[in-house]
Amino acid sequence: MGAASSVSQARIAAFDEMRAEDGIRAAYAEIDRWLRATPRERLDAKRREAELLFRRIGITFAVYGEGGDPERLIPFDIIPRIIARSEWERMALGLSQRVRALNAFLADVYGKQEILRAGRIPAALVLENEGYRAEMVGIAPPGGVFTHVAGIDMVRTGPDEFYVLEDNCRTPSGVSYMLENREAMLRLFPNLCAQHRVAPVGRYPEELLETLKAVAPARAGAEPCVVLLTPGPYNSAYYEHCFLADEMGIEVVEGADLCVDDDVVYMRTTAGPRRVDVIYRRIDDEFLDPKAFRPDSLVGVPGLMAAYRAGNVALANAPGAGIADDKAVYPYVPEMVRFYLGEEPLLANVPTYLCDRDEDRRYVLANLDKLVVKLAKGSGGYGMMIGPHATRDVREEFRARILARPGDYIAQPTLALSTCPTVVEQGIAPRHVDLRPFVLSGREIRIVPGGLTRVAIREGSLVVNSSQGGGTKDTWILEDEGPGEAGFRSQSQSSQSQSQSAAG
Amino acid sequence: MLSRTADNLFWLARYTERAGNVARGLGVASRMAAVSARLGAEVDEWRSLLTASGEDASFYRKYEAPTADSVVHWLIFDPDNASGILPCIEAARRNARAVRTALTVDMWEALNDTWNHLRALPPEAMEGEKLADFLGWVRERVTLFNGAAHDTMLRNEAWRFVHLGTMLERADNTARLLDVKHHLLTAEAEGAVDYVQWQAVLRSVSALRSYQWIYRDRLNPRRIAELMILRPELPRSLMACLAEVAETLDAIALGQGGRRGECHRLAGTLQAQLRYGRIDAIMEEGLHAFLTIMIERVAALGGEIDAFYIRH
Helix, strand or coil: CCCCCCCCCCCCCCCECCEECCEECHHHHHHHHHHHHCCHHHHHHHHHHHHHHHHHHCCCEECCCCCCCCEECCCEEEEEEEECHHHHHHHHHHHHHHHHHHHHHHHHHCCCCHHHHCCCCCHHHHHCCCCCCHHHCCCCCHHHCCCCEEEEEEEECCCCCEEEEEEECCCCCCHHHHHHHHHHHHHHCHHHHHCCCECCCCCHHHHHHHHHHHCCCHHHCCCCCEEEECCCCCCCCHHHHHHHHHHHCCEEECHHHEEEECCEEEEEECCEEEECCEEEECCCHHHHCCCCCCCCCCCCCCCHHHHHHCCCCEEECCCCHHHHHCCCCHHHHHHHHHHHHCCCCCCEECCCEECCCHHHHHHHHHCCCCEEEEECCCCCCCCCEEHHHCCHHHHHHHHHHHHHCHHHEEEEECCCCCEEEEEECCEEEEEEEEEECEEEECCCEEECCCCEEEEECCCCCCCCCHHHCEEEEEEEEECCCCCCCCCCCCCCCCCCCCCCCCCC | CEHHHHHHHHHHHHHHHHHHHHHHHHHHHHHHHHHHHHHCCCCCHHHHHHHHHCCHHHHHHHCCCCCHHHHHHHHHCCCCCCCCHHHHHHHHHHHHHHCHHHCCHHHHHHHHHHHHHHHHCCHHHHCHHHHHHHHHHHHHHHHHHHHHHHHHCCCCHHHHHHHHHHHHHHHHHHHHHHHHCHHHHHCCCCCHHHHHHHHHHHHCCCCHHHHHHHHCCCCCHHHHHHHHHCCCCCCCCHHHHHHHHHHHHHHHHHHCCCCCCHHHHHHHHHHHHHHCCCHHHHHHHCHHHHHHHHHHHHHHHHHHHHHHHHCC
């Protein structure tokens, strides 16, 4: 999973999503009652049951080359995170707006480059960025959509303060956890679920399939052949690839299952070659096609880019979409919203200092103990420094690194991420969370209410990435503000059984 | 269906079936070893079991002689034996994991639970006095998997490749088991040891009771061979397994508008040969010669299926 999260000083009071100063917030009323009524042993038993469930279904993420069990579980916290409907609706509007702007930006930088000519974003920042793919110049994918599946990482710092921490426009993962976490909650706590009117998330795969079909080449007709391209079982998100394909009823293919003949993509089937129209690819750009990108890629499909350029196949997300989620481009996203949509951004950015700019760099170097410093190209929470938590030595090391390669670093103020009640060793305690909603863009924008909540299990930690020991929670968008009646009544019907002969 | 998926399904089923067959064979051999020791006979159960497994050459590269300990170790844990129980379950699960989407939840859980349990099991729990229980458990797990496949899979191509794998592996296993005992089934000896051996042969395909149901008579080598080669009623007979293979290949061809290849011809020939074969003719020709050809043809059929559907 991509995002590196921001950080706060453990001592700074973070916004507690359940407890206000004057009591429990309305959306959490039922959760609070449940937590108080449930003895610790029962929560522990349920936690173990959840782990067994995940292990049994095989919901693991693969970590190879680090020793230990290569198939690990992401810790699942059984206390759901609640977001009120009104809060969600505002966020969803903002997400939709932001993703429309990101797609417009991508179409523009690979097309007329108006935003660069208007001087609203420095041309060099885009054109000399390694996320920019010159191969994409002049290609106009159907509907002008480049990032069909975007994961926008949101953090909260107050009752009305939501920030976008980062955009993920390439191949964001984690949506399977959003779906499986809900399944797990329904199995573990049917009553608790029934006491809330939780917006369902189960239709995500359908929405994704509709989105993918909508961007098929015109030639494909009403029933385009859609496949999911995976790097294979050794990829950390392999479970998710299979899960999504299964839910959509499409094939999971590896590079070797596809071949390109005369700029047309085929998959090898038991009945011979079959033409492929849309590829939901979960392989990074560089590995997609050894003829176009890295020649040493073993997981790609030779000739795929030529077929794409010829308009014979759709790729979701489009190659080169990464330029929109570059951390150095991120500060300009509000500007994109204004430039392309003529609207004011609904979602706020975290103030970001680009170390490449002299003024920003001076500020960053003078405030290393207060800021979070991140690699502009990094992900997964690697290569970052949380100033308030860092030792003097580490800060000095980062100072030297920033001076040596300023373009590689950005910095942001340390945010006090909001907290949610979480089951930990000592009992139930607040832990910092973020949220990754998934935004689908085809002919229209679709957002399933909710997303993946990631939680930093370690006390005071602000790093929620699964690669850094973060866990997940089910995220409940409540249909109304309070608990209500839900219809989970079972129908009673006696079943037939073999007739017994009378004794005697 | 994706060729790779078909390949994974086919081998998933073959490896699972193989694990069950090895467990069945080991169970019978350890029982035999105990019985023949009591009878004071010089029967080398472990050697013949090893030969039947088809992996004896690599065994002798590692071990000096087929003793109870070495064969049990080799057929259960040894990572160098791809046909051992643990490596088979590993391989089956690896194949399953690669095609999660083509499996039903019940199949996946049957296999994944087996794998999770196995990898947590200490070696002591599979040896000595625990051996019989362990082997029984493996057979149960394989039966569960087969039942899950049979009960929950859509009858589409995915099911057909799974079934093909199970049946081809089963045919191969029956032919091999019978072949290593062929010398006992030709001589008309009637000693106590032979009788026990015949029982063991039948037990190794779970057919001792079936024999009684069909023939209602004392064990007799000719009938044992007939039952295991030609009788369609016995689900592990060569006839039964290869008829399933031929029918399944036909069903795949029908689903693809009649597309056929060498694998269909070969399967049809094998099926006809068994269907119209007579046990007297087979015994006259020589059981060993007949079974050797069968084993080769079943292997060739596997190769042709691969060539036609997978690596085209």
